[in-house]
Amino acid sequence: MKLTKYIAITFLIAATPAFADPLSLWNDTETKTSIMEFVEGVTEEGGENFVPVPDRIAVFDNDGTLWSEKPFYFQGLYAIDRLQEMAKADPSILTSDVLKAANKNDMKGMMAEGEKGLLEIVNISSTNITVEAFKASSHEWLTTAKHPTTGLIFAEMTYSPMIQLLEYLREEGFTTYIVSGGGIDFMRAISQQAYGIPPAQVVGSLGKTHYEVKDGVPSMIKDGGITFVDDKDGKPVGIDRFIGQRPIFAAGNSDGDLAMLEWVTSGEGPTFGFLVHHTDAKREFAYDRDSDVGKLSKGLDEAAAKGWVLVNMAKDWAEIWVGKL
């Protein structure tokens, strides 16, 4: 080999990130191979599966897909903390049995009225507050409050293999979106810091808001209530409203994500869909068909037929949580 050629190759090896494993936090299983083969296919200029950069849209559920969701959705835990804090200052806000139950950490009482009751709890922390103040409060909580069983700060319970996957996709020309049933402002409070995802690339459930000018100062006020639920059939609708084109890559973890995966993977050209299966009781939590949060049942039955990959957390992930801010 001529010296110049040798130098050129050495330089290429040093300069090309492809020689570092872009998914080093994923074990070398079929799952990892299938993700990387998909990405290599759609980015191979001139290849039969090539997809131009503007069409490389990837969507990710948040609760249970990008961060943990046990024992309960983090926004629910935030809402209970805020309610208890506010009730200390003014107990008269506890106007119903559900709110009183939440104030005493009585989970059964809180769940007694189902979704309607949960919305009542969430409304306490997201009514008569500016979007800015709500985001500041959410960010403060996510970066200081501690999880009841792990003792980790909530924002430390994002999944490092998934964050690495987001980075890998972005390096390969993808635009990465969150498409989650969670409240849009709660997620936007931390999405850039936690995932490198800017606010405009967060799609979530929407509360009522209005614009108001008071004493010459304009502000955006949260009014409580829900105007759009970004879950189940709402996910493809949210994608269509916010993104305006069909993604080619989708990741979720529960039956609430199936319509999104179906919409994405039935598009023309190459597509990829996967479901994170929470199989890791030792390092995280193990749950699927019988769980109150993140129930995965229909998804387990249909994944194979639909061509969706089941990510086996215990087997496929070399580590779980980021564990640091």
Next chain:
Amino acid sequence: MKLTKYIAITFLIAATPAFADPLSLWNDTETKTSIMEFVEGVTEEGGENFVPVPDRIAVFDNDGTLWSEKPFYFQGLYAIDRLQEMAKADPSILTSDVLKAANKNDMKGMMAEGEKGLLEIVNISSTNITVEAFKASSHEWLTTAKHPTTGLIFAEMTYSPMIQLLEYLREEGFTTYIVSGGGIDFMRAISQQAYGIPPAQVVGSLGKTHYEVKDGVPSMIKDGGITFVDDKDGKPVGIDRFIGQRPIFAAGNSDGDLAMLEWVTSGEGPTFGFLVHHTDAKREFAYDRDSDVGKLSKGLDEAAAKGWVLVNMAKDWAEIWVGKL
């Protein structure tokens, strides 16, 4: 001067786009100077007005700001054309006086019931149709149908100075959004081609849609009706819902844009807002306080006090329409 230095400078001049006028389609007036001074300020690394790239968000109204809106909003003209086409095949769709008036181009009859009547007309073309088919139909119309007085194809009636401004801002690290009262799908049908703005950066009024799987084929269906009006106070709300951060640059042309300009220009740090004043009866149309579309009255009264620039179309623009696809 040493030769190497001379060569270096020559190279810099040739390679630096700053030596070409990035707003060559704007006349050398105060307006152009004020826009360029703002952009130079926020992009000057280390300068007191420096704004990091992720915060360089610019929002543009569409009708009357990026393309013409006379004699009527283009989507309204599209809706009438579609209605007449559909009524030819099936006259039984003309179920009301307003629809019958639209079918006969009777402008007075069409306007008789105000916004409610107009929505009825628009609904005919945007109900029971997939989002994809609606966009295809809109794109076809925008790129073939001709304007009643200019004879230009509608998509040729975008303003070249504004398209140049969009490009200039993007080159300077801005992300450019449309924030318009127009229907989101109608604008997305042409936004990339006409303005270089991808679908996800188009915010507009929203019709009802639902996700449906029929014979195993998923689709997104438009149901008619309006769930969100992206006009007046709705514009800051739309910005907050879709973009999730406060822009620093806003452009509009009517009183429907004032809340957006107010929201943007009352933000912290450097901001810029302008209103296109349609003063050019010779090359385009001249209208403001008494116009049915694009009424600009309060904006004329308040611009100076609010620090908003009034773009005098006749004086500030070297040309008007793109005039070619």
